[in-house]
Amino acid sequence: MFLMNLQRYIQSHQTDLTVISASLIVIGFLSRYGFGNLAGYNVTLAVASIIAVVPIAIHAYQALRVRVISIDLLVTIAVIGAFIIGEYNESAIVTFLFLFGAYLEQRTLNKTRESIKTLTEMAPTTALVIAEDGTTTTTDVDDVEIGDHVLVKTGANVPVDGQIIDGTGYFNEAVITGESKVVSKRPGDSVFAGAMLSNGTVTLTATQVGEDTTFGKIIELVEDAQDTKSKAESFIDRFAQYYTPAVLIIAVLVYLFTHNFETAITVLVLGCPGALVIGAPVSNVAGIGNGAKRGILVKGGAVMDDFAKVDTFVFDKTGTLTTGQTAVTQVKAYTANPKLALALTARGEQHSDHPLGHAVLTYAKAQSLAYQSLPVTSDRTIKGQGLELTIDDYQVLIGNERLLTTHEVGLTPPQQSDLQAIQATGSSVILVAVNGQLSLILGIADAVRPEVKGQLQALRDRGTRHLVMLTGDNQVTANNVAQQVGIDTVHAELLPEQKVDYIKQMQKAGHRVAFVGDGINDSPAIATANIGIAMGSGTDVAIETSDVVLMQSSFQSLVHAYALAKKTVLNTQENIVIAVGVVLFLLIGLIAGFIYMASGMFVHEASILVVIFNAMRLIRFGSTPNVKKAPQKTTDLT
Structure with missing residues (x-):
């Protein structure tokens, strides 16, 4: 039990040990080169080595228990060898750089997971459940059941997925959609757990609770995604399983043939594929984290x-390339006062329950037309044709071509051509005649x-x-x-x-x-x-x-997600090239005699820092390029 507690304590204070090790290294070099104290130099560096190697050795031991020969084992053996040959400066620098690289890797992973931490912290823990007698009870969110009525007040987070049955409000759904602007909701609208009610008070019926809410699934999805390995990661893991024992064997063979213990230890240290193992997972986690913060959920590497x-x-098409809602997309006017004709049309459509009528009313509102006060003295619905109305002493027909034919309102050849052109686009058509003359042709379609x-x-x-x-x-x-x-x-x-x-x-x-x-x-x-x-x-x-x-x-x-995927894969490939290139350089340098343990370890650990910093660029990867919006094909009635 004591050993387990000691392991937990050391691992939880690994960053502190890294700082202490760095401080002792600085003190040691000041002792030697500032005060000429060689004994102080060796002692402080030896202590720094021991302090730094302890968490590394613990990781190596834990890996061996599950029959894995890890990089930590190579470093531990290399430090022991450095102690045997009295190279305390080598062992101190090796262990410090290794711990510092691990610190930066963990810092990068934590930074990319901040979005998940933010989500979990925003998850409400209680809900105001309304009883049958109208009283409210503060209930643990895990005890809320589907069908319960839940009260949400201004400033509170929605505890469950649900549908509003009473009240209106403005909701901030940034944790769900990545979009920070507030959204107006009213009875009949759906709301998501985790969204914040910025203004208003609403009552909703719970439709999904607990882990089944959209919010809960998003958290689970992103967490799973960051643990899902890419093909590059899986390959590297398999490679490391064989590569690490191979380095041990090569080091032994080097010693047997050269009888040079220092060279064998150097092979162990420089052969650690640290950058290769770290590069791919850091890139994928950074890329997935980038997407999560923008409301883009990617299920793994x-x-x-x-x-x-x-x-x-x-x-x-519908709901993807188009909005999924009908809108006035084309307007043809044949009158000197098209705004009056549209106002009459909107007033008439208030007397209709036809689905196209809503599109007309929305369009008229966008044109800022005041039509509500126009007096309607008569209105008649003609089945299969449209409306016949008297509005402010104007005789108004709103409907299809059959309606106009029945009332002997003809179309000129240019008007007939316009009608056919609009119909050729697949749009629905509303014809408007005022006082026996065609005034408007409205094309209505699912807006792109x-x-x-x-x-x-x-x-x-x-x-x-x-x-x-x-x-x-x-x-x-x-x-x-x-x-x-x-x-x-x-x-x-x-x-x-x-x-x-x-x-x-x-x-x-x-x-x-x-x-x-x-x-x-x-x-x-x-x-x-x-x-x-x-x-x-x-x-x-x-x-x-x-x-x-x-x-x-x-x-x-969509464009950002596609660009992010390409950039993440490219970033992973860059890290692999850097890691393999550094290993080849070190081996060539060792054979050629211009690389030694200290310089080699510096280059080795520097390569780890390079791949980490390279992956961190994905966290800030790009905003979507500014793309001009294509204008809708509607005609202004001015």
């Missing part, structure tokens, strides 16, 4: 590797995300070769959207299983395919692709099925 090799992006065109070009700039759309929508609409955003290939009117077939065909043709969808109805395609990417606010299916989750549902995040 292996996903990073595969994502970097993607050459074909396949997109769903304004940033998509520029961001798809950014994907091409980063190495994407093919952009494909697979959608269940009709061919005309799909072609129009593809033309707007720059998609190369379109396949429309597909069932989910047909999307899977197309992905398999692309894979058989040698393409590395990433499928981007909303993570709900596209689960089979997401699971089939080499990389499945879910653009959605953390739905259960999105998190469980996909390889990458973009919590912000933005194409900027």
Whole structure:
């Protein structure tokens, strides 16, 4: 028990031991070169060596207990050998540099995991549960059940996933989506555990609790991802298992042939593949941490590797390339006062429950039109045609071409041409006639995300070769959207299983395919692709099925994730090249006679610092390039 407690104490104070070792080394060199005290020099460096080698030896012993010959064992043996030949300065510098390298590695890993620490600290521990009599009880969050009514007040974190049933408020969902701006929520809207209620008071019904909440799954996902090894890491681990014993054998052979104990010890020290073992995991953890802080969840180093090799992006249309909400996308006006015509249309649509009417009202609001006070003296709904209204003494028709034909309102050839052009885009059409004359043609469609065109070009700039759309929508609409955003290939009117077939065909043709969808109805395609990417606010299916989750549902995040994967893999390759290059240089130097233990260990440990600092660059890796948003095809009515 005493030994176990001593091991824990030493390991928990490893940083302190590193500082003490460095201080003793400085004192030792001052003793020799400042005061000419050789005895003080040897004593302080010997003590520094002993202090620093203790945690290294403990790690070596723990590894041996599970039958692993680790790098720590090589260093421990090298220090013992240095003591035997009286090279206390060598042993002190070797152990200090080794501990300092371990300190920097741990510091880098901790820095990249700060986002996870922040998430766990923000997780609420209690909830205000409302009883049937209306009273509230402070309940441990683990005891909240699905269906419970929970009260959330201003400044509090939401304790469970739920749906608002009463009240409104502004929520900061940065821990979920990575987006810091507040979002307005009202009854019927979903909220996520971990989000903070910035203003307002709401009551919600719990839909997911505990570890099953989106928040809990995100924490688990990122933690697992940082422990998942890439192919490069797995290879290096296997390599180290054979390399470390090989170095021991080579050192023994060197001593047997040369009878030079110091040279054999030098082989042990310089043969430690420290930078090689550290380089790959530090790069992957830094890259995954970078993504997590931006609401990009990547499921491990292996996903990073595969994502970097993607050459074909396949997109769903609705909710991915488009907003998933209908909007007025085209306006043709044939009147001297188009704003009046639109105001009359909006006032009329207030008397309709047609889905297209909401799009008209939203558009009119964006145009800052005051239409609510216009008096409606008569209104009649004509099934299958539209509305016939009298508004402020204007005779108004709002509907389809049949409605206008029934009321003997004709279209001129140019107007007929405009109508056909809008219909050719796959848009729904509303015709508006005022006092017997066609005044407006409104094209309404699922609006294309304004940033998509520029961001798809950014994907091409980063190495994407093919952009494909697979959608269940009709061919005309799909072609129009593809033309707007720059998609190369379109396949429309597909069932989910047909999307899977197309992905398999692309894979058989040698393409590395990433499928981007909303993570709900596209689960089979997401699971089939080499990389499945879910653009959605953390739905259960999105998190469980996909390889990458973009919590912000933005194409900027998609471009950043793709660039980050490529940069992370490149960074890993750079670290491997540095590590292998240094080992070769040291071996050549040792054979040629211009590398000795002190200089060799300095170069060796410096290479460890180089790969760590190189990996740390990923933590600050890039903001998405500024891409101009493509304007929507709407006509201003001024």
